[in-house]
Amino acid sequence: MSSFRLALCAGIVISFASAGHVLASGGGGGGGDMPSVSAPSYDPAAEYMKGVAALNAQQYKDAERALNHVVEAAPKNAEAWRLLGLANVGQNDLKGARKAYDRAVKLDPDNIQARQGLGVALGGLKDAKAAEQLDWLKARAATCGTCADAEALKAATSAVESAMGGVPTAALTRPMIFAGPERGDRVYLQAVGLINERRYDEALASLNRAREAFGPHPDILTYQGYAWRKKGDYARAETYYRQALAIAPAHKGATEYYGELKVERGDISGAKALLARLDHTCAYGCAEAEELRRWIDIGGDPSL
Structure with missing residues (x-):
């Protein structure tokens, strides 16, 4: 599996506290069908x-x-x-x-x-x-x-x-103070580091805390799917990938990782359908499409 590309690119952190239209696109989103048919009415x-x-x-x-x-x-x-x-x-x-x-x-x-x-x-x-x-x-x-x-x-x-x-x-019922975006960003970045160290249970705990601050953010959902997938729970991983794509249909990270999951399950036709979606989204090519293409070509993780 290649290095993560959802919200960390060339060492630059994209804050979840940014404007709503950025949140809707996710770390690798953008493009796709008209919003009236491809996305919910509200972010x-x-x-x-x-x-x-x-x-x-x-x-x-x-x-x-x-x-x-x-x-x-x-x-x-x-x-x-x-x-x-x-x-x-x-x-x-x-x-x-x-x-x-x-x-x-x-x-x-x-x-x-x-x-x-x-x-x-x-x-x-x-x-x-x-x-x-x-x-x-x-x-x-x-x-x-x-x-x-x-x-x-x-x-x-x-x-x-x-x-x-x-x-x-x-x-x-007592008043409750919920975590703000700054704390949410911190625990999200902590989760990214834990995933890179393959400490998936701890990463999921951090992602849950990030979710409390940001709710159904497609980047968080995609990482949750990735962590569960690495733990071997493909069914649970799929639910998170599908949630991410329901919110942000053009999210490149979720599309790639969902395609990789399908390869791991032996569903090559399903993976190819997701690759076609990426090729449509990435008019001039993108790393996510090329990575998924390699997975499909060899029928598994090219890094193994």
Whole structure:
């Protein structure tokens, strides 16, 4: 595999805090079909950052509006659904919160904060299903012991128990300050370094923190796909590549790496279709197209 080209080129770092149209294109995007047919109506990464800023300011209606735009454009982004639940709780809309948190849990079953939010919303609605979330949190805490999630699990368990005991939901919701773009950039660059060192589990943890700051950014999704692919989980890797391309159809990095995944799976025709897409995007040629072409020619990684 050649060196990474998504957001690091000749040592220059492209900040995710830049304008929305840059975010939409991703590290290797640009070009492609007309926006009206090839891309969502809203740039989900830019709208996510608006939602985070509104939550930090406790402007919950504005946060709900922005986060609805995110889930419209990127419906499989668990973090956006979780934050939408928080925006609904801030407006005392527990039914809306239950729906959003339930979607977040289905997309990311191991997300402790999503489980907590769903349990609290269900408890506030006097729904007996709150016990399911409480049982999950307690079981996870029992196996966790003194792991890194111990405090989060303890707080989540207490919050759900309180909601089930009749404590008003508002009393269980405290203002939260979310990471800004500067911290997001730092953990993203940390993830890039960890990937280059083949420390994929640590890289994925850093990418998750970057995702909390930037939401469904195609560069982050592409790196998540790459890390899972290197861990051997091709199915999970594919979901991230597909999410990246749904947001930024002309993203060259995601297209190349998805093509490489197809080669590794023996789907040469699928890889050739992605190569054709790259050739269309790169009118005068590009490194991503040439790399994928080499993979197809030899039926695998040319560096091996």
